[in-house]
Amino acid sequence: MSNLVEVRNLKIEARTDSGRLVEIIKGVSLDIAEGEIVALIGESGSGKTTVALSLMGHARPGCRITGGEINVNGKNMAAFSEKERARLRGTDIAYVPQSAAASFNPSSTIMEQVIEVTRIHKLMPPEQARQRAIELFRALSLPDPEGIGARYPHQVSGGQLQRLAAAMALIGDPKLMIFDEPTTALDVTTQIDVLKAFKSVMRAGGIAGVYVSHDLAVVAQIADRIVVLKGGEVQETGTTADILSAAQHPYTRELLAAFEPKPRQIQATGDSAANPLLRVNNLTAGYGPVKPDRQPVVRAVDSVSLVVEKGRNLGIIGESGCGKSTLARAIAGIHPAAAGDIVFDGKDLQRAAGKRSREQLREMQIVFQYADTALNPAKAVEDIISRPLVFYHGLDRQARSKRVDELLDMVRLPKTLRYRHPSELSGGQKQRVNFARALAADPKLIICDEITSALDTVVASAVIELLKDLQRELGLSYIFISHDLSVVETICDQIMVMYNGERVEQITPDKLKAPSHPYSKLLFSSVPKLDPTWLDGLVRDPELVSQYGHR
Amino acid sequence: MTMARAATPRRSFLGHSYNLVGVVASLVILAWTLIAIFAPYVLPHPIGDIVDDDYFGPMRQGLWLGSDYLGRDMLSRVLMGARYTVGISLAAVCIACFSGVVLGMVAAVTGGWLDTCLSRFLDAMNSIPSKLFGLVVVAAVGSSVPVLILTLAVIYIPGAYRFARALAVNINTMDFMTVARVRGESTFYLIGSEILPNIMRPVLADFGLRFVFIVLLLSGLSFLGLGLQPPLADWGALVRENIGALPFAAPAVIVPSLAIASLTISVNLLIDNLPKKIRDRDA
Numbered sequence: 001m002s003n004l005v006e007v008r009n010l011k012i013e014a015r016t017d018s019g020r021l022v023e024i025i026k027g028v029s030l031d032i033a034e035g036e037i038v039a040l041i042g043e044s045g046s047g048k049t050t051v052a053l054s055l056m057g058h059a060r061p062g063c064r065i066t067g068g069e070i071n072v073n074g075k076n077m078a079a080f081s082e083k084e085r086a087r088l089r090g091t092d093i094a095y096v097p098q099s100a101a102a103s104f105n106p107s108s109t110i111m112e113q114v115i116e117v118t119r120i121h122k123l124m125p126p127e128q129a130r131q132r133a134i135e136l137f138r139a140l141s142l143p144d145p146e147g148i149g150a151r152y153p154h155q156v157s158g159g160q161l162q163r164l165a166a167a168m169a170l171i172g173d174p175k176l177m178i179f180d181e182p183t184t185a186l187d188v189t190t191q192i193d194v195l196k197a198f199k200s201v202m203r204a205g206g207i208a209g210v211y212v213s214h215d216l217a218v219v220a221q222i223a224d225r226i227v228v229l230k231g232g233e234v235q236e237t238g239t240t241a242d243i244l245s246a247a248q249h250p251y252t253r254e255l256l257a258a259f260e261p262k263p264r265q266i267q268a269t270g271d272s273a274a275n276p277l278l279r280v281n282n283l284t285a286g287y288g289p290v291k292p293d294r295q296p297v298v299r300a301v302d303s304v305s306l307v308v309e310k311g312r313n314l315g316i317i318g319e320s321g322c323g324k325s326t327l328a329r330a331i332a333g334i335h336p337a338a339a340g341d342i343v344f345d346g347k348d349l350q351r352a353a354g355k356r357s358r359e360q361l362r363e364m365q366i367v368f369q370y371a372d373t374a375l376n377p378a379k380a381v382e383d384i385i386s387r388p389l390v391f392y393h394g395l396d397r398q399a400r401s402k403r404v405d406e407l408l409d410m411v412r413l414p415k416t417l418r419y420r421h422p423s424e425l426s427g428g429q430k431q432r433v434n435f436a437r438a439l440a441a442d443p444k445l446i447i448c449d450e451i452t453s454a455l456d457t458v459v460a461s462a463v464i465e466l467l468k469d470l471q472r473e474l475g476l477s478y479i480f481i482s483h484d485l486s487v488v489e490t491i492c493d494q495i496m497v498m499y500n501g502e503r504v505e506q507i508t509p510d511k512l513k514a515p516s517h518p519y520s521k522l523l524f525s526s527v528p529k530l531d532p533t534w535l536d537g538l539v540r541d542p543e544l545v546s547q548y549g550h551r
Numbered sequence: 552m553t554m555a556r557a558a559t560p561r562r563s564f565l566g567h568s569y570n571l572v573g574v575v576a577s578l579v580i581l582a583w584t585l586i587a588i589f590a591p592y593v594l595p596h597p598i599g600d601i602v603d604d605d606y607f608g609p610m611r612q613g614l615w616l617g618s619d620y621l622g623r624d625m626l627s628r629v630l631m632g633a634r635y636t637v638g639i640s641l642a643a644v645c646i647a648c649f650s651g652v653v654l655g656m657v658a659a660v661t662g663g664w665l666d667t668c669l670s671r672f673l674d675a676m677n678s679i680p681s682k683l684f685g686l687v688v689v690a691a692v693g694s695s696v697p698v699l700i701l702t703l704a705v706i707y708i709p710g711a712y713r714f715a716r717a718l719a720v721n722i723n724t725m726d727f728m729t730v731a732r733v734r735g736e737s738t739f740y741l742i743g744s745e746i747l748p749n750i751m752r753p754v755l756a757d758f759g760l761r762f763v764f765i766v767l768l769l770s771g772l773s774f775l776g777l778g779l780q781p782p783l784a785d786w787g788a789l790v791r792e793n794i795g796a797l798p799f800a801a802p803a804v805i806v807p808s809l810a811i812a813s814l815t816i817s818v819n820l821l822i823d824n825l826p827k828k829i830r831d832r833d834a
């Protein structure tokens with residue numbers, strides 16, 4: 001056998017709660033050569049994680065491998081017993097999960113968990129395993145390789161934890177590593193370090209890998225070949241360069257198209273500057289007890305001022321923990337600000353939402369990142385959307401029903417969806433319902449808090465297009481909060497960069513190429529590009545990285 | 552790769568799937584409920600009448616479940632006892648769960664001092680041993696059906712409160728609660744329309760469990776002589792007054808014990824096997 005991994009005609013079935021069998025993987029075949037990294041990409045629900053997990057012979061609860069062969073290193077994983085498979089996991093095949101934070105045991109040290117594999121498989125004495133772990137920490141360019149093992153998982157950052165998860169996978173000297181969206185939850189500035197570390201260890205050890213992701217730009221940096229999945233079937237396979245330059249399948253093209261910048265026509269800034277919808281002056285918000293000088297102990301937002309003009313959009317961008325969501329919550333009154341003024345449509349707003357008038361609440365709506373938690377799972381779509389109609393506009397049953405139809409139409413959802421519950425909708429559909437509820441209030445300003453971050457690239461770009469269309473039709477203004485620069489630049493007239501609770505810079509999208517503040521420079525240069533040579537060619541100012549990067 | 556499936560086969564009906572154990576349990580509960588309602592019309596003998604010359608008589612024609620320690624008809628007493636056991640317990644559990652759940656949700660949504668005061672007060676209530684509390688109340692105001700219902704309800708409010716509050720606190724942190732709050736909704740809407748539908752299933756399960764506790768506590772109180780007063784008797788009282796039948800293995804003591812067991816076990820089994828809504832619409 002020439003290839004390390006040969007999957008032939010893999011079929012996986014799932015049983016629904018009514019006892020019906022659904023084929024979720026419909027005959028997938030793929031090969032991985034020694035030392036080759038193959039990326040599995042596709043939207044959520046395309047079966048990419050299911051395929052990756054099946055390489056370990058694992059099927060998630062409720063699923064069953066029903067057919068085909070999974071040959072890894074000459075062994076058919078599908079035919080093995082659970083016990084035999086367990087022997088190969090960690091030694092032949094290793095797995096790096098999406099959320100390392102959720103995969104580490106918070107109550108034991110990192111070193112203990114990293115070398116646990118060697119203990120279970122009796123690979124080497126603990127002392128030797130510790131030495132090997134420290135070597136790996138060094139190879140993954142973790143800070144303080146000798147000391148980091150003694151810490152507990154909550155004492156290191158998310159990016160470091162992700163690399164430690166990789167160290168845990170590497171310690172058994174696997175021939176195949178499975179990465180399940182390992183950088184999706186990380187900031188762009190951190191993502192680069194993690195990607196670089198992964199790439200260099202994989203290359204140095206000649207280890208083959210499967211990289212599951214829906215981010216084509218990230219995949220382009222690390223994979224040799226790309227397999228595009230949709231609906232449990234392979235749509236297209238090819239080398240990274242081929243897929244990026246000459247994609248055949250419509251879905252792959254759609255994926256690529258989502259990356260093409262669609263610059264927004266900047267409307268001429270004229271007299272509207274004198275017509276601000278929202279003006280925030282020196283807003284400070286934070287957490288913890290209030291000090292005698294009326295400032296909170298932990299200041300998440302520190303004297304930030306901003307202006308949103310009527311019919312214009314403001315983007316707020318920054319890494320996680322920079323205070324951008326707290327700022328949104330302070331403006332909406334969910335987390336009352338400690339100091340500062342909020343002037344909305346010419347009138348001063350109370351800091352706490354509870355003290356604002358119903359009319360003021362109606363005019364400013366907020367849409368949250370996770371539609372899963374923002375929609376009540378016990379209610380039908382129709383009830384969710386019609387509540388603001390009753391509450392703010394007092395519509396009767398008939399008028400309400402008509403308006404719900406209109407709103408569903410506005411967010412491009414079929415009317416038949418109104419009787420469904422949120423759990424029966426896809427991620428993109430849920431986010432649209434979430435947005436329709438905000439529209440139902442007839443607002444002037446909608447605060448969008450990372451609304452596309454939990455969505456696939458293709459779905460996210462469709463949602464952004466929808467937002468643009470609605471703005472044109474309804475004359476709305478948006479405050480668009482995101483850590484994804486490409487999203488913000490397509491929709492916003494002004495972009496505010498936040499770092500550590502402070503406003504660092506405000507620029508317009510056409511000046512994105514030349515940010516003046518060093519943090520903006522670092523942030524903008526860290527956004528992955530589709531070019532496969534981008535990561536290797538990336539030279540970052542070490543001074544900037546040490547100042548602002550969280551390594 | 553093989554996979555463990557649910558031990559009992561599930562069938563579907565009206566978009567819900569259910570299994571056999573749940574059906575049998577609900578039939579038993581239904582039967583006892585019907586008996587509780589119609590007992591006075593089907594009694595073979597008045598419950599106070601002495602109809603047998605012998606005490607602890609065996610099962611025989613006319614006295615289908617034998618006779619008790621005074622020679623009264625056991626069947627009539629068990630049927631009538633169902634009325635008191637099921638009725639008092641149901642009334643008490645309704646009061647306990649309704650007040651507990653409403654208070655719990657209000658405390659979770661409001662937070663602050665109201666939450667603290669309610670929680671500490673009900674924790675204090677919880678620390679009083681339930682039988683002792685019953686003993687004191689009955690000693691102070693005497694035993695009657697309303698007193699029993701209220702006492703049992705008060706004993707079980709703190710538990711229901713804690714349970715509902717713990718569930719509601721989790722729901723309260725969800726974004727849809729924030730959205731509703733920023734919309735300006737009232738506490739009444741928040742607890743009734745946003746929280747309650749999401750905690751309904753566990754609350755119902757808790758309701759059933761608490762019903763069982765109350766049946767057992769009521770039986771316990773009656774066994775101690777603090778429950779219903781003669782000649783009325785619930786099942787617990789029937790066990791106590793006929794405890795002397797144990798050496799004779801007479802049905803007088805076995806039947807009420809079986810009645811308590813069948814009701815409580817059925818309620819428990821039903822809770823564990825409630826019909827589940829099928830999400831997969833394509834089936």
